[in-house]
Amino acid sequence: MELVSLFIGLTFVNNVVLSKFYAICPLLGVSKKPKNALNMGYAVTFVIFVSSIVTWLIYNCILVPLKIEYLDLITFILVIASLVQFVEMFLKKTSPEIYKSMGVYLPLITTNCAVLGVALDNISAGYNLIEAAVAGLAVSIGFTIVIYIFATIRERLDIANVPESFKGTPIALITAGIMACAIAGIAGLV
Amino acid sequence: MKKLDIFKKGLFIENPIFVLLLGLCSALAITTSLTNAIGMGMAVTCVLIMSNVIISLLRNIIPNEIRIPVFIVVIATLVKCVQMLMNAYTPALYESLGVFIPLIVVNCIILGRAESFASKNGIVDSLLDALGMGLGYTFAVLVISFFRELIGTGGLSLYNPFDASQVIFDVKIFADYAVSLFTQPAGAFMTLGCILAFVQFLKIKKEKKAKKLKEAEVK
Known part of the structure; x- marks a missing residue:
């Protein structure tokens, strides 16, 4: 039961994108087409899920026993960078189309705050391995949902009559603000 | 230079x-x-x-x-x-x-x-x-x-970063009319959105001016 509330809490109530500002760059960059946004969501889901398990294991089974916790940032970022490299190679081989459409944003998953942020949050919240895995999954599903909804809204925004100064990123940020209001509305749920 | x-x-x-x-x-x-x-x-x-x-x-x-x-x-x-x-x-x-x-x-x-x-x-x-x-x-x-x-708290304050108890200034201007939305995530998105719109407005204005100058030169 606790795991369910943890999952719902991290997916919707404390959605990392809209309440913690993780992963704003891909949100603004890849959300021009819903299909691309969904592909990005899948790639990020895989990276976050695996990295939250691997970083938890590294931290608690290697860094803590050896008393070198201060190396956490360096090891985590290396784990994430190699995972992203793996996804990149996998996509290049299996579906060159997706690989091409995602362009520079695919290697940039390494510098996606959500990936490192979740790994660090899992440690500081003191989760056990199962909770860390659930948290990773919940956060990434929350990210995928938000980026997909955001992409569909932006598709409509393109044909809307927006004042000249607000065209592009400014109106996208205001839209994100309104979405954050909606997410804040369910704050008491968990 | x-x-x-x-x-x-x-x-x-x-x-x-x-x-x-x-x-x-x-x-x-x-x-x-x-x-x-x-x-x-x-x-x-x-x-x-x-x-x-x-x-x-x-x-x-x-x-x-x-x-x-x-x-x-x-x-x-x-x-x-x-x-x-x-x-x-x-x-x-x-x-x-x-x-x-x-x-x-x-x-x-x-x-x-x-x-x-x-x-x-x-x-x-x-x-x-x-x-x-x-x-x-x-x-x-x-x-x-x-x-x-x-806007979010109705005032401005600054503390010494190295010693949180030392207040450099702390003024309340309209604390009763503060819009707490602006300290929340939604306010952050909207504030940045408006500032970016202002930057874009300046850019468009500058471009128009440059265009006008060019046209004047041609004449």
């Missing part, structure tokens, strides 16, 4: 947040108060200066194929140092910035400058570039947090 240009471009023309749209995550998250913004600005500027200098020194040794992992390890080491120093000397700030200090590692500004400037230019130029970009970042987060704190 050219050296001055390298320094100046980070402040306004290529401001990392308002123009290049880099490092927005931290800029949105920590701009709830002026104190936080100054602390984060200092931390980012320190890391940026050190990383640009180190990478500029190593630029001829690092093999081209693995440069990104090398950059990231250098940056992660520096961020960890800054994080530990802040934990020791600015505990209140460390507490309120929280996870966003370690997240400087994945701040696009730092990796971006390493990749596009420091790995191609000399030490002095890289240092100036880092200084300009760092101050540009600090300036941008100060502007955002100014509006957010003023």
